[in-house]
Amino acid sequence: MKYLLLIQQGDTPVPGTDAWERLSREEQSQVYESYQAVNETPGVTPGVWMQPPEAATTVRVQDGKTLTTDGPFVAIKEALGGYLIYEANDLDAAIDLASRIPAASMGGAVEVRPLKEG
16 A cells, blocks of 8 residues: 655754754754655655745635635644655554654654555
8 A cells, every 4th residue: 555644844943944953963964864764765755855835835716716825724833844655565554654754753743644546
């Protein structure tokens, strides 16, 4: 079964922010190494790192007109920071992988969602 792991950044420090700069060089290296290890896990198809939520444009169509709004319509803690697809034997394996994603332990969360096949 394939699972989509949606990485919600929440308060997770990300490169280029003050919160990231407050991490020690060792902590920063550990974050990079953890993401690298997750991406190299057999069955993982890494996603692409997303720009921050304020760079997003939300599109809706109402009465036949396309409406755009800057940013997402979610609380910042729910904003997506990235994703990956994981082909695993079961949900427990996907949950285990999600728990190894640094955002899950650094102020964010990871949503694990099975993908429909076929």
